Every structure is written in structure tokens, then in C-alpha cells.
Amino acid sequence: MRNRILRRFGWIVTLILPLYLAGCGWLCPVDPPPTIYSLDNNASGAIETKNNIVNMTVVSKDANDLKAEYRAGFIQGKLQGDIVVSARDNAWDLAYLLDPSHSFPKQLGPTQEELDTAADILNANYAAFLQYLNAPDTEAVTAYRLKRLLFRMLGIYHGLTLNQPAGLDFSGDWLPNTGYFTAAELALGYETTGITFMDIYFINAYCDLMDIVAYATELAVNGVTLLDPPDKCSAFLKRVGDEIILTHNTWQGFLSQTMTQTMVVNDDWVTLNAVCPGMIGSGTDFGYNNKGIMFNETTHRVSKTEARTEHLWTFWRATLAEQFSASIPEFFEAISLDNSGTYLNGYMLVDANTRETGLVEMSYRCFVFYRSTGGDYAVTSKSMDGEACSTDYDNEMVTADYLMGINYPASLQVRSDLQSTDNRPARREQFRTLLPGVIDVETAKAVITYTDPANPLSIFGRWDLGYGETPYPKQIPDGSIDAKVGTTGMVRAFMRLSGILDTSASNTGFWMLYGSPKVNDTPFIWSESLWSDQKLRDVPDRVDGRFTLMPLYLR
Template sequence: MVSLSCLSGLSLLSLSGLSLVSPSSLSLVSPSSLSAFIDLQTGQLTITEGYRDDFVAWANFTDEIENWSYLEVTTSHRYNDSIQAYAAGAVEAAVTSQLMYKHWVNTLMGYCGPKTFDTGYCQRLKAYITTNLEWVMEQIQEKGNTPYWHQANLALLQLKGLEDGYNDEMAFPDGPFSINPFGFLLFQMGGDIEDLESALNKSSLTRPLGAGSCSALIKLLPDYRDLLVSHDTWNTYQSMLRIMKKYSFSYSVSPKDSASVPGGTVAFSSYPGSIFSGDDFYILSSRLVTLETTIGNSNPDLWRFVQPTGAVMEWLRNIVANRLAASGQQWAQVFSQHNSGTYNNQWMIVDYNQFIPGLPVLKEGVLTVLEQIPGLVMYGDKTHELREKGYWASFNIPYYPEIFNASGCNELVEKFGPWFSLDQSPRAQIFRRNQTAITDLDSMVRLMRYNNYREDPLSQCDACRPHANGENAISARSDLNPADGTYPFGALTQRPHGGTDMKMTSYVMSRGFEMLAVNGPTADQVPPFQWSTSPYKDLLHMGHPDTWTFKPVKVTWP
């Protein structure tokens, strides 16, 4: 078992045992700029502080964790793709190691650790992940010259470099390599694991019935003057150590095609130790913006389609599609391959190549919508609906009737009522009513941070006591629901969960990989979240500020 250790070499954690360094060691400030380069005397990949002209990968990090931290990782075209990928992971780990440690402690410590590893579920999970990795590596060995498997290999090499850089044990693999199934791969597989818990019969599930994960809105402004794209992450509050990342990777499409990948540069909201967004919200050099909200699966019969062979985990298909696609249709085609049936989402792909501000015509291809459940992927061009309604809203309920019914949503509506319906759920109604007030960036931010559950009749839950419910809003605040209330299903209970951010971009901002962003639960119409006064003050939240009252910031890059 690979130990997860800091750049200093001190053992921080191991999933076969736990050892924490002293607080004084953790207070050391990580270098803000690091370069990975080839030492000409030893031939080894070496990391040093500062910027070097001969870098393989260069990382620049700004730690402003009381709002957002910022990370840029750039690789050089002078080196082959594989060494670029490995070096990119290594320098990211070296420059963000302190946050990676804290985020692991807050969110993953103890998951299938020493006290629970011998349970049947953890053994099944390890076997599943190990078998899946072996199958993926076999495909890479056989088909590594194709674009799909070349990009998959680069992502896994970046993850390998992340682990090795964190351990300060860099050794670029000159052949087949292994990934620790219970190492930093778990940071990448958070969404996949929520579904694997059900598929592998975990006795206590992480996600309660009806639990949403994210709100999204695509809004066409009056007179076609702009197309705004926005996303709220819904997550546990322990996850709120956040990093805005920009990767600029000089990758080729494949070893046989030296053309640059369309999505070689990407800006995205992310977390320590994650090489993709996870939220997900991406601004790509292809002029695509990709985002999703989780739709899940409530039909247990479908879990039979979740198998470790023939499947690529969602996080990895996500990365490959973002790199290779130059249009929404291409993105959907790439992503649909090797459906894992895990982290089942509604994806929206906005193609700014097809949008001309001020031109009262919306060309086909501006909006592609894809939905995935176990055994089934559906996608189509929904530009006409965006044109007719003026917006597209996404709120954890499937759009396509086949997906809606196959995933069990129809049965949930029959049992619990319109809360689970596409048209009458609280967020569907709030989006429909409030989107008409959006005329600019500020009004878009206000809607995406909206939670007036005490006064808004659309936030009421007739079957709940009390009726007002903090989950029923665009940016949820489940922590505000009374612990002694009565609720028809788990999503409406008091939980350390809610909208943990907001990101949005526009036609002009996306050209510079820019966005407006807010970190933390909304406090616009409700009291701020404060760890020390909340019911969850004893939960691990290392590195967090106590009170979350941050304003929107404009994320720009040098």
C-alpha cells in the first residue's frame, strides 16, 4: 500500500494505518512556483522552486484559501506527451501538498480504512477498482496509439505523477504502471463511488434518497446579446477547500497525429488532489463550456450493467471528451463510449463557436444535452429549446423520458409526488419564474445564489414539518432545516450539505478562460454558515475559515 506522504517525506496518512504530522509541520507554506525539468547530468525528472525556461511542467500557485486558491499548470511542447503528463501531476502535488493532506483528512479519512476495510463492501470496491484499472491498462497497451486511449493514458500518468510527487518519490514509468486503488484515485472517483456504493450493496449509502448535486442554468440574454452559463455545486460542507485551476497542456491528439488536442487548455473549479473538476464546470480552448448536474439512478435493476470490464469511469471519460472534442456532438460521441453507469449525470455542452452575440439567430449546435444511466446514454441538440424558452435549467432530474422512466423517477413521482417531476419540482418552478429577471451578470449571480426558503411559497414542503425547507432552492442550505423536523425522504432532512459555490461565464469571459465565482454556501437571504455555531462544528474541516461570507470574485489568469 502506497503511503500518502508530504513533500518533506514525512508520513501523513496511509489507508492501512494513520499517522499525522505535527501542526507545526503542516503550517509550512508550500512554494508558490515550481518547475519540473530534466536534470541533464542524471537524466532524471527533478523539481525545483521558481520558473525555468527548460521546464517540462511549471506550476504557479496562489493560496487564498479563505476564498479560492488558484493553480496554473503549464507543460512544454518540447517534450513528449507522456513525460508532460507525469510532470504535470508531480508539480501540482508538490505545490499543493498541504491542501491535499487537509482535504483528504476532511473528506476521505477512514473511508475503507483500517476499521472498515475488512467489510464485504470495501473488499468488493477494491476488487472492482483493481479489475477496472487492469482492463483500462490492457486497452492502453493494445490501442495506445488511438486518440481515445492515448488521452486516457495521459490522464492516468498525470495521476501517477500526482501520487509520486506527493510522496517525493518520482520515477517516470518506462513501461506499464500501477495506480493505487485506494490512493488519490479516490479523489477522482467521488461521484463514481456514490453509485458504486449502491451497485456493490454497501449497507449505509453516502447519498440519501433525492439528494441533489448541483444546479445549472444556461441563459440567453434579451436581443441575443450574450449567452451566460452558470453552475452551483451542491456538496458536503467538509469539501469546501477549493482551487481554481487552469491547465495548459501541449498534448498531441495521438502518437500518430501530431495536431494539438482541441481542449489542451482548460479552466475549471476543482479541489486539492483532483485532476478534473468534479463539480463539473469547464471552460475549454475548443470554445466549449461543459457542465453537469447529477441525475443518479433509483432503479436497482440497472446496477447489473455496472461491470468493471468494458467500462471507463466517468471522471476519465470526462477528461478524454474535454480534450478531444471540437463540438458538442463530438463531445457526446466520445463521452458515450465505455459507459460505466456510475456518476450518472445530465451533461450540457455549450459551443460558443456557434454563437454570435447580437445576431438574432441561434445556430444549431449551440447546446447539446447528454444523459447517462447504467446501460443507456442519450444525447441530442437542444438549441431549439434554448431558443424557444430563452434558457435551459438543470436540477438533478432527467430530461429525456426514456432516461426518466428507466432510472425510476416515474415511480418516485408516484410515491412522493411532484418534488421528483421535471416540470413541477421546486427548482424547476423557481428557475421558470425567476429567469425572466436575468438581464446581466449580476442578476445571473443573484438567481444562482437564491435561497429565500422561509418566504418563497415554491420552497414549501407540504409533507414536512416545518413546511419551509432549505433544500428547496437554487442554492440549497440543508443545514438550516431543524434536526427535530419530520421529512418524507432523506434529501429534505438537516444535513451538512448545500450549494457550496457558484461559477459563471459569458461569451467574452470564456475567451480568456475567465469566470465569476463565489466560494461557500449562500448567505444572500439566509444567515451565513458558521462552523463554530453550526450543528456540525465537530466534523473535520481542517483549513476552513469559520464563517463563510465571501463575495463574487472575477477569476482571471495572467
């Protein structure tokens, strides 16, 4: 008997060992090593996939900041390649799938007329953005930093469409206005092999654009949308001794290609969770920069707003704030440069240098700012219309020890302005019960991924199952698709790095999980869902993964 077992085991070894040594992926799945792209010794990047998380780092150094940004974007375009095209098409499909009324687009995949409508809005906003940059009353440092972000966006586009970087004027006097692009480059595409500049703008401005559409005359009455407002993320901030923990999970639809992205451009570095490839910033807003500022964001549930096309949209202001702010007041200033009434969010903030924490919330007419060094929050407001903005707030959501983010504004003024509703009320009670028990990273990870199997509309939740506590029921392929946890200690370690690309370096950033909540031990699986015929582009059938301490690829 023993000899028969050994003989059989020997046959197994004989069959399996060569496959193992050859790296047989179906026996022992192994993430491939990073792919590296380099322009020269001063500009290079790396990308790889770890546990279903695309992880990218780009380093670009040049005496000219605009050129450094452009080259960083070019490398990003080369590294991400076709997955950016997938991000564009996935965004269009999510616009249909996540809106039960199917208002825009009206079918899976936009018509040419719908593409043209969206392109007209985006082009109008881009023209207004360029006008803002050139306006004499725009503060010079702000204009210069926004120009840097614009050159990065142009670089991403050129990285996807050109073999080599273009010879551009980086003096700051020239900008890529609409005359620089062909008509085709300013149009939008869907399921085309190529990509346009306006497609890149669409990917970055998606949330702002969809708010413009939702509050268009035919879809709103007196500024109140007839649609069910979209549902977004869960988040919290917690003080634990000398450390501050910041967390977030993204509700963005199960086609989202959520990823990690680290950009080192001259002296300005940021590591963040990008909602998809092709982004100049986060879009879902979680991360930290090398000045010590941590940030996350939860989107307010909005019924009423005044969405404005020809204003500085939130994606520009948020990216500006997240990359360049060196203090919480600087973040406040950047995010409140304008109010477009689109993509209205609450941003939790931490200064790892001073241990100050903050929160900014916004309606279409007010910004409300909260600051604390460990005690009660001092609250101020900024009115955009000259009328009063109250500083009263919900003291269960904003406490000296923690902040909770549930898409329902803590500010009573913002809540009233937006006619906001709490459509997943269990999250508030779950946070209230669980947050006192957060004492370290592991307990933070457990709370930000908490799911009540009897009520999947939890902190870490799902809409696809068709049940859960909500006054606004619906069944869509949406829910938590990731979770992140960071600490002030991680930020300080990031600040001490040299900023040199090195794929062998052991330095790490924040914890991230790609995946959906498991109910009855099962995550969301496209092929077993109501949407089993959905085309999958660079997203897995099984939306699942595990927490990973993400490599930074930096010395």
C-alpha cells in the first residue's frame, strides 16, 4: 500500500513539477513582475497587477514643471495603454447600468447623438477652464498648478496615441486650446480602438458631467432632479493615540477598474486610489501627498443643486488640492476656488505633521469647514451667493475622536440646501457602534469592510442582491468595490523617501483591497448575476481579492 501511494505521488510530481517550474498560472497564480517604461534617466514608470489591483508609479524630473508633468502623463499613457480605452467604455456602460430610469444613455452604449451631447458639455467646460487659466484675476500660483495638471492630461493622451512625446511650448504662455486639436480629437467615442483627447477629459470629468446631465432642464424641476441620486462611498477618520487612521471604500459599479497610482513629479508627490486608468487625480479621492496631507471623500446624496457647465469643475479643484496642498487651510482654499454645483463631496483631511484633522462639505451655495487639533471642531463657512451659511452640524457624525462618512452631510446647512436623504441608514448605526473599537490598522480594516449579511446595504455593501434597509430600493450591479486604510505613520514614511524609481525597493504605501462584499461567502460574480451577458473589459468575472500593502516602487 505504502509503495503504491509513493508511486502515485511520484507520477503526480513527474507531471506537476515541470508545470510548476514553468510557472503554470492555473496551478499557482502568480502576479507577473512590473512592466517598466522609460523615456530617459529622469522619467520612467512601472506598472503591475497585484491581487486584482493595478498598481502604477511614475517618476518625472525636469527643470520645467510643465514638461515634467507632460512627460509623467506620457509615461502613464504608455504604461496603461488599452486599459484606458476599457475605462472609457466601462464608464459609459455604468452610466446606463447604475441608473434604473436609464435616462442617459437610454440604452447600453451611447448613441452618436448622446455622445455628441456629452461632448458639447465637455468642450464647453474645457473652454471655460482655459478661460479661467488666462483670466487676469486668477491667482498666479493656482493658474500655474492647474496648467501642470492640464499638461499631464495632454501627456496621457499623447502617450496613448504618439510614439514619442511631442515638441511643445512649455513656457506657460501656450496652452492646448481647441485650435490645437482636430475636430475628431474633441469628439467622444465608444467601443472604438482609438481614443481621443476628449475621451480622456470624459474619464476625468465623469462625475461632474453626469451631474450636469442629471440636472438638465428635462430631467429636473426647479433644480430638483427627477432621477434617483447616485450612491457612493463609506469612510471614516479615527484618532488612536498619537496616530490618525483614515479609511474609505468606493461604491462605483462593479465595472470600475479601481487601482493605485503614485506620481512623483519634481517636488510634488502623491500616492492615491484612482477610480480607473487615465486619471490625473483620484476621482474617488483617497490618498496622501509628500507634504503630509491625507484625504478621503464621500459624495453627498443630492436631490437639489444648481449644476453649472462653465465653471471650474470639482475634478480640477480636488486634484489641485490633493497634489499640492501643504496644510488643511490650503486644501480648503483650493477646493473652494469655485462652486460648480457638481460632484458635491465631503472631504476628510489629516495633517500628519501637526495631527490636525479637518472636514469640508459643500452644497451648490455654501462651503462648511471643520478643523480640530484633538478636541471639538471649530467650524466656519463660506457663502458663494452672499446669503448666510449656518455652521450647525450633526454631532454624532463629527466628534473629537472620529468622523463618519455616509453620503449624508454632517452640516445641517448643506443637508438642507441639497435636500439630502440617508438612503442606507444602517451604516450610521454600524459606524456609531463599531468606531469606538477601532484601535489599530487591523480593526480599521475590519470596520471599513463590515457587512451585515441580513442587510447588505452596510458600510461595505451591495445593491445587486435586491434587498437591504433603504427607503429607496433598487437592484443594480453596484456596491463596494474596494477598501483602503492609511495612517499618519505611513504618510511620514512616504515623506522620507528619495523619490527614485526602484521596483526592488521594499517601501510600501497604504493597504488596499479590490473586491466586493461576500454574502453567504460569495462576492459579486458577473456570470452568475442578473447581468451575466455584460461585456467585461479588463475587470474580472469574480469581483474579489484581499487586502494588500501596496508597493510604492520608490527608494
